[in-house]
Amino acid sequence: MNHRKSKFATRWISSLGLLVLLLVICNMIAIQFDHRIDLTRIGIHTVSPETGRILSELGEELTIEYWVSEKMPSGLQNLRRDTVDYLEEFQRSATAAGAALKVQVINPSRIIEEYVRKKEESGDIPAQDPAQALMGGSTSFADEIKQQLAQQGIPELQGRSFKDDGFEIVPFYSALVLKYLDRDVEAIPVHTNLEGLEYELVSRIAKLASSTKPVIAFFHGRPEDLITTDSSGSPLQQPVGHFDPFVNDILKERFDVRRIDLTKSSLVPEEASLLIIAEPNALTDRQRFEIERSIISGRPAMVMSSTTSGTLDQRLQFTPLAPALSRSLRMWGVETVENVLVASKECGSIEVLRAGPFGSQFRQPVPFNLCPSASGNGLDGTSPLTRGAGSIIFPFATPYAINQEMAAKAGVEISVLASSSDQSWLPRYSPGYTKEMDTVPNDPALLGVRHLCLLLEGSFPSTFEEGSAVPPWDPTEETDAADGPKVAPMESQPGRVLLLGSADIAKYASLSMYQQNVRFLVGAIEALALDPDLAKIRAKVQVSSALRKTERNERNLVTYGNMVGIPLILMLIYLVYSASRAASSASHENRVNSERVSS
Amino acid sequence: MKNILTVARRECGAYFGTPIAWIFIALQIAILSFFFFLYSPFFIIESADMRVWFGLTPFTMMVFAPAVTMRLWSEELRTGSTEVLLSLPLPVKDLVIGKWLASVIVLLASVVCSLGIPATISWMSASPVDWGPIMGGYIGTVLAGMMFLALGCWVSALSQNQVVSLLVGVTAGIVLVLALSPDFAAFLTSTSEPLARTVEALGVQSHFRSIERGVLAISDVVYFLSGSCLFLALTVFQVELKKQ
Structure with missing residues (x-):
């Protein structure tokens, strides 16, 4: 008995091992040759083939820094993750095109904290100029670094978040900075949605990659x-x-x-x-x-x-x-x-x-x-x-x-x-x-x-x-039509x-x-x-679907309609279903009993 | 195939003939709707999509899938009906797949019942809704659900106590969803990059993330199908072991 069990176990474990190996290989192949189907209407999460062609013109490594806060305002909750995912996709596309592209996600709060800490440790004193404060100048180390960041194209932005039935203003960062060789840095100071991001990135990359501006x-x-x-x-x-x-x-x-x-x-x-x-x-x-x-x-x-x-x-x-x-x-x-x-x-x-x-x-x-x-x-x-x-x-x-x-x-x-x-x-x-x-x-x-x-x-x-x-050239000039220059084909x-x-x-x-x-x-x-490819990338339009303006009553209706209404309907269906089953079972029983009595 | 369908039909009868499936679906819709409309910033984001809904899916699956499947084998083992079942002239794999298929039908029923949400979104949207990501989200839900249900089947076959099956199933779900999460992988990156990548690749969240925003990747589909195959194979092994 034990021998049979151990034989069975050996056979099964080896089969399972083989299955696991097969599944691991399948997954590795799928990851290696991954194909993504972008189900959004205009393929907003997919990098266009035209982008790959423009990226292939990069000779050296390009760095894209995404400066983003961890706490974002209400309407931008998904932005950080979406952008990071998109930049990863962008990086994959660049790699496939043979270009070297590095993506860095930076939390500006940490940079600011680090700067303030270093300044405080070194014993520096922030400028306490009331006139400067009045003009919006820096009055603390944090202001100093924020101004420096703003000059680099990374400004602090403000958004609103709902709080206790009201709004609160949330300061946040969401900027993209592109660095290539020793050329001037290109920045997208305000990045609040994915729409047009591909074009914004590629047009700047094309500009960075080109040593001259288009005439x-x-x-x-x-x-x-x-x-x-x-x-x-x-x-x-x-x-x-x-x-x-x-x-x-x-x-x-x-x-x-x-x-x-x-x-x-x-x-x-x-x-x-x-x-x-x-x-x-x-x-x-x-x-x-x-x-x-x-x-x-x-x-x-x-x-x-x-x-x-x-x-x-x-x-x-x-x-x-x-x-x-x-x-x-x-x-x-x-x-x-x-x-x-x-x-x-x-x-x-x-x-x-x-x-x-x-x-x-x-x-x-x-x-x-x-x-x-x-x-x-x-x-x-x-x-x-x-x-x-x-x-x-x-x-x-x-x-x-x-x-x-x-x-x-x-x-x-x-x-x-x-x-x-x-x-x-x-x-x-x-x-x-x-x-x-x-x-x-x-x-x-x-x-x-x-x-x-x-x-x-x-x-x-x-x-x-x-x-x-x-x-x-001079319309008043009298020219001899026979001797003058002719319109060439x-x-x-x-x-x-x-x-x-x-x-x-x-x-x-x-x-x-x-x-x-x-x-x-x-x-x-x-x-x-610009490049006709850039025009194609630019044509990608996301028709964003937003909710229409709704009243509280309408919102309550959909909330409780879905949360309570649908479960109640399900329960009702079940009750009707079980009642009909019980009724049919009872009628069947009655029929059988009456048949038995009559026979 | 006929055997599988026969078993699936019998199990479906057991699900829908008793309040189990109905309660499961109603509870799932109520809880997801609560988180979607009241707890999450759906009305604050003001975006006519179901990302928040699908973002919650792995978390609800890790609890509800073992709840649906806990009785599949545990009850048979407890009542001793496994002996009868295994004496039937049916291959064990047909029994396993049939039972699993019945739980998948419950899942599909819950998906159908949640169609009120996209209908609501369409009604409240100011412009035409982008249906692609919503369809993708539902495909992802079914794929992830299939894997969690297969996991639940296996766990159910491990014990004759339904509560134990439920708890073990939830724990396994927590491991897949929370322990092997991208956040944990990010934490591990400083220690070991390959380990972090492996953790991320094994976790459900990293595979569901793309689906949630409307991108269906072959690697994610293969991951969920592989997971389903593996757990179903483990269930077959477990049931065969009982047969021995």
Whole structure:
């Protein structure tokens, strides 16, 4: 008996050993050749193949530091873990692409504590300057290190957490810092969700890996128009261009921006990856020829154009502009509607001075229908160019009409990226604000959705006939058509043109008022100018599902409905089920008994 | 297969014919709902997903799975019906798998009963709900549940006392969920990196973490299926040992 048992045990233990070994091997193989299925709608937890290609360009080890607090505000409870998991996935992708990437998770509290401890041990005394304290300067060792961290792109943030039926403010850190060789550190100072993280990381990595910034050619069609007074109306010491803050403070941080005049000595640089045409006005044929040649060569272009420019202050003066690219656009299937667009619904605001009590004045934002906005269904949220832009405001906009027949003939594909609301109309031009602009037309046929931002894609044909004379630089110059240079044949390369129906959209006055436009403009320029792979990564949009606003009664209903209601229903089902079983059993018993009696 | 289904049907009858399965499901829903709606920050996070729910799953499984399976073999052993059962012309593995399958059906019933939660979320959501992670979470729940139930079957076959089976099952669950957790692995990292990695690989939490956020990894699926196979094999061994 014992012999049989021991024989059985030996056989079974060896079989189990073999099974365990097999399972261990299976698990090791699964870990080695792991394949992940990201079930989220847009694959937010998966690193795109395009990222792998960009990461493969890294020659040396890149370090990503994630500075994150252990205690996070209510809405960011999962952020730390999600980000760490995502960075691990990112690291795996980098390793697979042959790049060296190190991920470090750092708790800033420990760094601060360590710094304070060392300072105290060394006997240093923190600066006790009340004036500095008043200005928000450092008054303790902890403040000192916090300021140092903030300068490195790791600021202390504040969030809210629910506490005892109220809120408490929770200071926290969540920043990503990228270090590569001895180059300037790249930081994502505020990281609060995974949406767009891949793009944020990869665009910075691409920037770190590249020793030079991408070149952008910037052409302003009305350079003589300058800002000469400040917001209070006092004259400025030095007049500044309307696009200077956009170019110098926003674009130059990411790009090597070359300002061009489209003259013989100032042409589009060969190395430019994007041509920006701002406020084109009364262009010469030669300038239009150069712009067309640039587009036909495959270089993307962004055109901020309208038939009206205006001031966003009390004066409300309008300046007519000559739609300089209309001829080219017409051939590509786009008509410029030569009126300013007015929208009674969905428009930006401007600040107006209102009279207050005791003769005082105060500024009050009021909706301004000459600044139509594109948002919600009027905005293509899936395009890499408009991704992340909640709304775009087009000051003094000129809409575009699409001529599909012409576009098809030219081989150009047109996508509408932004449109106004259906309560938009086109009053006649006037140098000032008129009643026609202020009153919604009675005729509903005058109201309708208008296109404010178009993306043109394809191989663009030229309006300048091959073999014809190249327009002279000086339009007044009389040239001999037979002897002058001829339009050389040029194979049209696939390209993209982004048309924005507002010449003022990137001007200082509008950017300071409509800061959401900055995000859109920078994103669109990056998507046009940078690596096409980056544009694909940027297009990954997570449509985040949030709870709608609920009342306490509604919350109680769902809480107790699920917590008590469902178990009670289950119990009820069981009672009915067992009662029916008992009844059927009783009836069966009765039938058997009656059969027995009758037999 | 026919044998397995016959055994499973008989066990299902035992589960659903008595209040066991009903109480188990009702209690599980009530407790999970309590933690999901009242104890966790679901209304504070304001995110229309079930991450908090699925995050609680390994912890509820480690208690409820042994509670469901404790009677499967312990009762047979206590009442002596094992003798009758093992004398039937059925392979032991069919008996084991059949009983386990019945407990899996109870688990599936509890999953179906919890569908009120995604329905609630869909009703309260301001925008369309991302159903992928929710489906992934349910797949993970079933996979993890299968492993815990297999563990419960084995533990039940070890003792004829149901309470002992329950306690041993819960303890084994605690080891898998809490002792072999990523936090413990992080603690071990400074001592021994390979040991920390092994601990993490053996634990349930590190494998459930990805599933919970909507990422289904082959390695996690293989882990849960391997665990189920191993515990079922151990149960077969244990029952065969009784037969000897």
